[in-house]
Amino acid sequence: MNFLITINVGFKEIWANKFRSALTMLGIILGVGSLVAQSALVKGLENGMKEALIAIGGLEKVYVTPQAIPVWQQHRKDQAVGNTMNDIYALQHSAPLVHLVTPEMQTREVTVTRAGKAFNPWHFVGTWPGALELNQHVIEHGRMVSDVDEKEARSVCVIGTGTRDAVFGSPEEIGREINPVGEFININHQRFRIIGMFQHYESELDRKARALAQESAPEPGKVGPTRKRGQGSGKSKSGAGIAFEWKNNTIYIPLNTMWLKFRAGVAVPLIPGAGAAAGLDSGPDPRLSTVYFKVKDLSQMNDALQQVRNVMMHTHKGIDDFAFNTQENWSENIATATRNARLSGGIIAASSLLVGGVGIMTIMLASITERVREIGVRKAVGATFIDIFIQILVESVVIAIIGGVAGLLASQGLVKLLTLISPADYTPVITVDAMLLAFGFSVVVGVLAGIFPGLKAARLHPIQALRYD
Amino acid sequence: MALIEVRNVSKIYHLGGEEIRALDDVSVDIDGGEFISIIGPSGSGKSTLMHILGCLDSPSKGTIRLDGTMIEHASERELAGIRNRKIGFVFQFFNLLPKLTVLQNVELPLIYTGVSSRERRERALQALKLVDMENRAKHRPMQLSGGQQQRTAIARALVNDPKIVFADEPTGTLDSHTGETILQLFYKISEEGRTVALVTHDPEIAAFTPRRIEIRDGKIARNVDSKLAGLGTSPRFSIPRPSATQHPS
Numbered sequence: 001m002n003f004l005i006t007i008n009v010g011f012k013e014i015w016a017n018k019f020r021s022a023l024t025m026l027g028i029i030l031g032v033g034s035l036v037a038q039s040a041l042v043k044g045l046e047n048g049m050k051e052a053l054i055a056i057g058g059l060e061k062v063y064v065t066p067q068a069i070p071v072w073q074q075h076r077k078d079q080a081v082g083n084t085m086n087d088i089y090a091l092q093h094s095a096p097l098v099h100l101v102t103p104e105m106q107t108r109e110v111t112v113t114r115a116g117k118a119f120n121p122w123h124f125v126g127t128w129p130g131a132l133e134l135n136q137h138v139i140e141h142g143r144m145v146s147d148v149d150e151k152e153a154r155s156v157c158v159i160g161t162g163t164r165d166a167v168f169g170s171p172e173e174i175g176r177e178i179n180p181v182g183e184f185i186n187i188n189h190q191r192f193r194i195i196g197m198f199q200h201y202e203s204e205l206d207r208k209a210r211a212l213a214q215e216s217a218p219e220p221g222k223v224g225p226t227r228k229r230g231q232g233s234g235k236s237k238s239g240a241g242i243a244f245e246w247k248n249n250t251i252y253i254p255l256n257t258m259w260l261k262f263r264a265g266v267a268v269p270l271i272p273g274a275g276a277a278a279g280l281d282s283g284p285d286p287r288l289s290t291v292y293f294k295v296k297d298l299s300q301m302n303d304a305l306q307q308v309r310n311v312m313m314h315t316h317k318g319i320d321d322f323a324f325n326t327q328e329n330w331s332e333n334i335a336t337a338t339r340n341a342r343l344s345g346g347i348i349a350a351s352s353l354l355v356g357g358v359g360i361m362t363i364m365l366a367s368i369t370e371r372v373r374e375i376g377v378r379k380a381v382g383a384t385f386i387d388i389f390i391q392i393l394v395e396s397v398v399i400a401i402i403g404g405v406a407g408l409l410a411s412q413g414l415v416k417l418l419t420l421i422s423p424a425d426y427t428p429v430i431t432v433d434a435m436l437l438a439f440g441f442s443v444v445v446g447v448l449a450g451i452f453p454g455l456k457a458a459r460l461h462p463i464q465a466l467r468y469d
Numbered sequence: 470m471a472l473i474e475v476r477n478v479s480k481i482y483h484l485g486g487e488e489i490r491a492l493d494d495v496s497v498d499i500d501g502g503e504f505i506s507i508i509g510p511s512g513s514g515k516s517t518l519m520h521i522l523g524c525l526d527s528p529s530k531g532t533i534r535l536d537g538t539m540i541e542h543a544s545e546r547e548l549a550g551i552r553n554r555k556i557g558f559v560f561q562f563f564n565l566l567p568k569l570t571v572l573q574n575v576e577l578p579l580i581y582t583g584v585s586s587r588e589r590r591e592r593a594l595q596a597l598k599l600v601d602m603e604n605r606a607k608h609r610p611m612q613l614s615g616g617q618q619q620r621t622a623i624a625r626a627l628v629n630d631p632k633i634v635f636a637d638e639p640t641g642t643l644d645s646h647t648g649e650t651i652l653q654l655f656y657k658i659s660e661e662g663r664t665v666a667l668v669t670h671d672p673e674i675a676a677f678t679p680r681r682i683e684i685r686d687g688k689i690a691r692n693v694d695s696k697l698a699g700l701g702t703s704p705r706f707s708i709p710r711p712s713a714t715q716h717p718s
Contacts, residue, residue: 005580005586012568013568016568373564374566376564377564377565377566377577378577378581379525379549379552380523380525380552380558380564381552381553381558381577381578381581381625382549382550382552382553382554382578382581382582382629383549383581384545384546384549384550384581385545385546385549386546387549387581461526462525462526463520463525463526466525466560466564
């Protein structure tokens with residue numbers, strides 16, 4: 001039998017029972033819609049998390065932090081030197097698998113003051129100009145600290161918008177963007193000139209939210225007294241949002257400046273223990289908080305780490321007092337979270353598709369019971385087992401396909417509805433993959449739902465079918 | 470060689486352990502172009518015989534040769550093919566598909582033959598012309614009278630140019646006048662060289678055909694051929710007013 005005619009017959013049958021067919025399709029529509037929608041939500045989640053991962057420097061960024069000396073090397077504790085500039089120079093020369101080797105010296109409990117306003121930056125470090133590229137910072141105004149600043153240990157700093165907002169005022173508060181370059185601030189009572197400011201970092205969603213807030217500015221007078229609303233302060237700073245906040249609240253100064261101005265007070269002897277006994281003061285603490293570098297080729301991550309380890313074991317006199325930190329865990333967490341969300345959402349959506357399939361099967365069974373005589377007539381005039389089977393199967397698949405297409409359309413609306421009802425941290429992204437998968441799944445469900453009714457119809461004995469009332 | 474050769478055919482049903490012989494050792498030959506009636510009271514087995522001859526059912530025992538094919542060995546698929554190309558059915562209750570138009574109903578067998586849509590249309594219209602229904606092609610069966618519905622069903626039976634047409638009580642639900650015109654239509658069909666077999670319980674209708682096979686309790690009780698008896702070579706004389714009393718037997 002001509003396949004096109006079979007499809008035509010299927011369409012006519014569906015059209016003849018419009019209401020019933022529409023009800024039947026509802027299950028498939030919801031199934032496909034929810035499958036695509038949940039996949040879009042998960043994709044949005046994944047994108048948001050990856051965006052944050054890239055913002056802090058990507059997977060290639062590795063940092064080396066001090067680690068407690070292992071028990072079996074405790075007797076050599078006196079000789080441990082910690083992370084120093086020696087590591088930096090050695091890595092620059094002897095570790096070709098990595099680049100952008102950057103030292104970082106951090107001081108905690110720093111207070112920035114200006115004109116009666118105070119602010120505690122999250123991340124106040126002395127570093128080299130390379131930190132700009134390493135941490136994916138972008139300068140909005142002014143410039144990054146230079147090698148000359150570094151050499152002469154100038155009192156200059158590069159700030160983020162977090163610092164600017166706190167001590168100069170944010171654009172939202174004062175209604176205009178302040179360019180603080182050239183101004184002076186006090187960091188722990190030491191005068192620093194601002195030579196540059198980073199751009200404002202925010203996630204995709206925050207950017208949109210801010211744009212939206214600007215469009216619909218609250219009417220003056222209707223706003224209640226301003227207040228801090230506790231942790232998170234109303235913005236989405238959960239999860240990946242932290243990465244952007246952290247970047248905004250960063251202050252960079254030259255490494256030498258940090259060393260001379262903020263470490264001088266915490267002088268330590270070059271050889272710990274021995275120096276203390278001798279009462280000798282050997283200058284400021286030379287130890288770095290962190291050694292940063294980037295792996296040139298991600299596929300050689302293990303080799304590169306081994307290379308760095310070999311070099312640093314040498315400079316550390318064989319004492320294992322440093323540890324590598326990579327973003328691999330973060331990346332894996334993203335993968336796990338995404339997979340879990342996809343799996344749980346997928347199971348729910350798949351079961352609703354399955355229910356839709358059961359609905360189709362029920363209707364097809366009812367439909368063939370109604371049409372036993374018709375099947376008898378068709379058999380009497382020469383329809384074979386296969387002809388009848390395919391006819392029923394096609395009807396079932398056509399219902400599923402129409403339902404699938406409607407579901408794809410519905411998913412667009414569903415995603416909009418979901419974002420309206422509960423604005424997530426991330427914009428849902430409807431992917432073609434998800435649509436194809438959901439549609440294919442609905443077709444498969446249609447085929448499966450049609451097999452049993454099709455067999456039942458095709459097996460009918462022509463005479464019994466003709467006599468059926 | 471006869472068109473249909475039936476040899477020792479039995480059809481046995483088992484109903485609650487009880488054996489029911491719907492057909493019991495039936496042997497009969499039907500030649501090409503014959504106009505016959507299979508007559509018997511209800512439950513006699515006449516419908517069963519028609520179903521078996523029409524490849525809608527298979528015998529429990531015995532052999533049937535239909536136009537050279539041994540149908541008891543044929544597969545389901547082959548039987549469907551024989552029904553499609555060699556046999557046309559006309560039923561008491563017309564059995565038209567209510568959702569299709571008259572034309573689509575007549576086209577139905579050709580769909581399973583695999584004929585192109587243009588040829589289907591042409592041949593269906595031709596068959597409708599034969600039964601004088603071509604101006605009702607776009608109607609639905611429900612919009613037609615009983616006689617018109619039966620004529621549509623006959624057109625459907627003829628559309629694939631079958632060798633044999635089986636009609637199961639074709640006038641059973643029609644008034645006597647309409648029934649008469651339907652019978653005349655069958656006569657016309659047999660005149661074209663087709664074998665026509667009417668299944669009926671009504672002796673008046675059976676009297677219309679030259680040959681009558683009478684079935685009782687699953688056996689052939691009488692096999693009367695007026696031609697062999699030398700009582701007229703054709704029923705042509707009785708065409709205007711077919712009736713049992715006037716027809717020689």
